[in-house]
Amino acid sequence: YRDLHTFELQAPTRLIEWARGNRVCVAGYGQSDGNEILQLIPPPTLLTKETQGLCPERDFKVECGGFSERPVYSLKYVPDTSLLVTSGPPDSSLQVWQVSAEDTDVIKSVSTISTEDGTGQSWAKIATISARAPWVLHGSRLDRVQITEVESRKNVYTAASRGSEELSNLTFLDCNTLLLCCVTGRLWLADIRQPQSLVEDMSVPSVPCSEQWCMGTRHAAQGLEPSSQPVVRLSSRGLLTLTDLRKTSELLALAKARVPSPGSGAEFLCVSWAPALEGYLAISGFDGTVHVYDTQSWDSFGREAEPIFVHKGHAFGGAGGSGDPPLVTAHTWHLQKPRTLLSASSDGSLHVWDWVQPCGKC
């Protein structure tokens, strides 16, 4: 490590979201009400590019907070507004909140976007964009995907129905293109200008369907085609696939991560691209570790890949012996510092770490 900071949150979080001004947001997902949504200001050491050693301010500060009656499973800021959207069980409705750090430090609940619920709906996955207006893309299943305007709560788009599989992630590739990932691993592309278009990406490897999948996408730099960035999918057994959306018939690469099996379920599976390092990604959700991989050496044979770095901090943190070993619930990359990540685990710990590139050997 070049640097490692460990913090303890009052309640564990399963999301870490970046907000304007380098703020970080976490939220509780406990069953009882009184879950807190916290917007945090990271310590100055994380805000500057160079790493400082000893610094008077080393703590996260809670800038503002809100109280949620339901567990918060997903949270996304709505760009260019002071709003954020959350979702969580028991149904697939969304809650809209106002963050106004001016006269008060309380995040207030503003409205709810409700969806027609079938019974047994799980929680909605969400993505936001503010290209034409503040929109939120949401849905818990493939046949319930829609885009709603955040402020007016009007429905702007509904995706064509292609089945009722549960979704694991969804995202805007650009202001017109959506990418959806189901838990079965199937990827779907949609153009919102053409209401009935929903095209499946055919490149899912044929593996037993007992696995659950999630995906990670990378936001392209300005000017580049969004679909030129490969999409990575991670399965609950550790399989990683890279796909180029322009050539969906074949996989760019396939690799296997060394993860404990049987896996602890797919609840917290998370895979993400490094925003500042080409070809690097991180995975977590199998145990108390976060793995970092360099995908540039991968091929399509599905060999086992060696992680460049493994963060084991969460596994050692926890209250000795009592209860289950901590499980990493979420991780995210720092937007500017290339090798810095933040990770959270089920015991409430929040780590910020900066790994050193191993020199030479590989």
Next chain:
Amino acid sequence: MPEIKVTPLGAGQDVGRSCILVSIAGKNVMLDCGMHMGYNDDRRFPDFSYITQNGRLTDFLDCVIISHFHLDHCGALPYFSEMVGYDGPIYMTHPTKAICPILLEDYRKITVDKKGETNFFTSQMIKDCMKKVVAVHLHQTVQVDEELEIKAYYAGHVLGAAMFQIKVGCESVVYTGDYNMTPDRHLGAAWIDKCRPDLLISESTYATTIRDSKRCRERDFLKKVHETVERGGKVLIPVFALGRAQELCILLETFWERMNLKAPIYFSTGLTEKANHYYKLFITWTNQKIRKTFVQRNMFEFKHIKAFDRAFADNPGPMVVFATPGMLHAGQSLQIFRKWAGNEKNMVIMPGYCVQGTVGHKILSGQRKLEMEGRQILEVKMQVEYMSFSAHADAKGIMQLIRQAEPRNVLLVHGEAKKMEFLKQKIEQEFHVSCFMPANGETTTILTNPCIPVDISLGLLKRETAIGPVPDAKKPKLMHGTLLMKDNSFRLVSPEQALKELGLAEHQLRFTCRVHIQDPRKEHETVLRVYNHLKG
């Protein structure tokens, strides 16, 4: 309705000096008397004119309580007691009483000698002020007068820091001062029993922080020391005699052992003597671990840490030295600093806050050319690092304390109103108590519901229990009696006994009422029917 009034004269909504006035059941108590370290003029003292426009402070205040020796809690005490004028009792714990005068004298020296201030207290004033101090032990109930009592609880944070419970009759207030809910290497965690005060006054400076773990801070500290020593540099750590110094020593000793390092570590002798002396006096104030090691061996018999001699400062090669005083304003640490400042391989690590005007403060603010005595300019090329291990309670800690004490109301000081709204809601939601956040000079009134104890006579009790079923312990039971109030005592007795005691005869009042009954039957038949009804 009875009420408790709280007015922060300092703290309230700014960090800097703590001085809170509490009015409870007719008694007036001042909590802490701190100096604002950021100002150079009269703004650094709390505004005492608020207390009483005319009339002597000694008559108005029943006592003053000081929570711990940090200057932002006791810095204005000599000014208050000697220059403004107060002769009543001042309560603090034994370690605080021992350490306060040293810090006050140091501070006075810096302010008057170095900066040439005139409106400041003198050494004699500090001495006179300390004569008014009454030292208290932990968990010892101290009767200030017939009605007012106080009790100190362990607060962690620094040696001798205490939280105080102030009780008059059945109304009580708990003031936390600065406290810490997580134990560190040399101090335990704050603790209080379920005393259920009407009001808990808590600091909230760090309520909005999520602290970096101690392990990380320590790791970074050790890394810096190691790097400097590896490249042949010298590390100077100015410390106050007690507290953090022990922690850092233990930390370095363990690290040196593990890494098998050879560079010498020194502890200046003045420090050893003072520290040993204080530790012997206040060993009960440290935590379990320290106490155990103290029993087994002398605190300062470390394998790798030796006593320092002035001449060693000139020795070539790497070394680490702990020296007093902590702000580099005089004495040995300043001497060593002057010798080592010119070499960029060396490092000085400031372990805490430095008062304005000290060399410590100057170098922390980035100054690299210092004017020393005799107009000599000292160029500082050595690395300057700052590291704070000071321990305050964060949001989690505050919730823990509230959970332990179970107050009926909470008042927060030491934070900014806007930034405390979230914490206020959190406390109100979780504990269903009211939370207040007054500004400086603003008085908060808290209504209390005191229980008035009443003695009940045995005869009455026996009679009531004989009637009807056994009363349920949890349900209130209605009973009849006569309340006798004499002086300050209340007694509940049976009416007969009351009459006897008061020497009154019982009066019997008979009410008659004329009722018209329309009944066709004969007179004596109707009377019989009514009579049978009543009997049955």
